[in-house]
Amino acid sequence: MLGVPTWSDRKVEEGIGTLLRTGVLLSAAIVFLGGALYLARHGESPTDYRVFRGEPSELRQIRGIVHEAISLRGRGIIQLGLLLLIATPVARVIFSIFGFAAEKDYLYVGFASVVLVILVCGLLGSS
Amino acid sequence: MNVLEFTALVWLGSVIAGFLGSLTGLGGGVVLVPLLTLFFKVDIRYAVGASLVSVIATSSGAAAAYVKEGISNIRIGMFLEIATTLGAVLGAFLAVRISTGTIAIVFGAVLLYSAYVAGQPRTKDPLDDVPDPLATRLRLNGSFPTPEGMRHYCVRRVPAGFSLMFGAGALSGLLGIGSGAVKVLAMDQAMRIPFKVSTTTSNFMIGVTAAASAGVYLSRGYIDPGLSMPVMLGVLTGSFLGSRMLFKAETKSLRLVFSAIILLLGAQMLYKGMAGKI
Structure with missing residues (x-):
């Protein structure tokens, strides 16, 4: 049975799908609103x-960016939507860590955590 | 051109780029940056920033659909993302330190290579052969749904694939693209992953890879909201349409047309970069 997706794998996949879709749709809606204003x-x-x-x-x-968006500046709102978009894959990686942990697949909990650390370093190391 | 006209035209161009990019698995970014720099005369740094953002949208949007259908292999994706994100951070740090002309030249070279890859007939999906010990230990082997039922596959040459993915990540961070062509090389050629699995898994990884370099781009002021808005919304629309067609489209002639477009854009990027016009 090695490598054949289990029921639990499918559940993680469904969760990831929902998460990605929600993140992209929400950020696209915010970008659209900000764009209309702009x-x-x-x-x-x-x-x-x-x-x-x-x-x-x-x-x-x-x-x-948050300050500009709260002041209802179009460009600020667009930028806020883009921030949310950048955060979506990061959230996916965090979700995967919990998903793999629930499957007791600790090797992949480790891999996902390494990716998360690299992502956080990239996001913070720049500012 | 005023903001309204510019936004409308950039949106339309991005829809087409996203559609073609999604269908061929090469990503929209690879035609977006040349489109913005060559036709809309946008500075390559703004173009790369907008493209990077759109790449995250495309990837996440399409990946949401593929993952739910069970085609993508999330373990292969997760494992290779270690290589692509490391590469992406490196690429982004390089991007803010080298000249725009050099970026244009590298971009041109990647386009020419992508044209070559897109023009190649698709490699025959490998038969289910002997499992590779490393791939088995990493639980990378999997199966995916086909019209004839579930098909099992084994992953080969993991270290070679991993190294190539580091390069793909670096190019992604440097050029603001998904570098689908290099990923195809790593996953189809080196690791012998079936085409549909490699295309969708690569799509899945692109968002995380791009997010790794997005922080650097944002803090350097490369991400302009006025430009990124039509690009992101356009590419998202186009790639959504493209992902709806993955199972029915006749991709052979499409890939040839797409590779011809990329070839022309690549030659022009190379020329402009060398002539110091970018």
Whole structure:
């Protein structure tokens, strides 16, 4: 029976599917709302992405983005949706750790934890 | 062009990129960055940031469907993600330190290689042969549903696949793409995983890989909301349509058309990068 998915494997897969779908749909809805607000206010402005200036500091860190979104700024709301999107795969990895633990598959609890540590280092090590 | 027109056009381009990327398993990012830089004259750093975000959306959206159908192998995915996330963090740190021209050249080379991969006839799915001891110990072997019932498969050459996946992750972090072509090389060619399993499992891993480098991109100001919004929503729409078609589409001619497009874009990226125009 080696490698044949068990009932419990299927349950973890179903959970992961639901989690990913919810995360993506929710973030897409937030990005859409923020986008609508942004377009309503700035739709007529000219665009220029030829020169790289980098985002202003309030759109670069979590605290600034949350503040901008609460102030109902379109770009801030979009950025909040994108943050949620980035968090979705991270949440998936955390979910997998619990899923593998429930199956008593400690080798994979270990693998998933290593991935989580790398993800957190990537997200924190940059700021 | 004003913001409204720009947003509409970028959205439309992203729908097409997402659709083709999802159908061929190469990901939308591979055509998105050239599309944004060559046609919309977007600075490659903004393009890479928007592409990276869209890659997370595509991957997670499509993966949700595949995982529920039981095609993806979450153990193979989880194991190889160790390699891809490590590579992605490295790639993102490199991306903010090297010149845009160099990034364009590397991108061009990856596009040419992707065109070659996409143009290749699909390798015959391997027969169920002797299990590899390492793959067995790591519980990587699995089975997936086909019209003729469940089919079992064995995974081969784990260390080679793992190393290639590190490279795929580094390219993903450097270029803001899913690097589907390198993943195909690792999973189809080296590890001998059946095509449908490798495509969907690769899709599954891309989101985590991209999330590993997204923090670096965000803090460096590469992720612009005004640009990422139409790109993400467009690619998501396109890849959703593509994932609906995985079982019925005639992919052979499509892959040829797609590889021709990638070939042209790759040549142009190489030229612009070498001429210092990016």
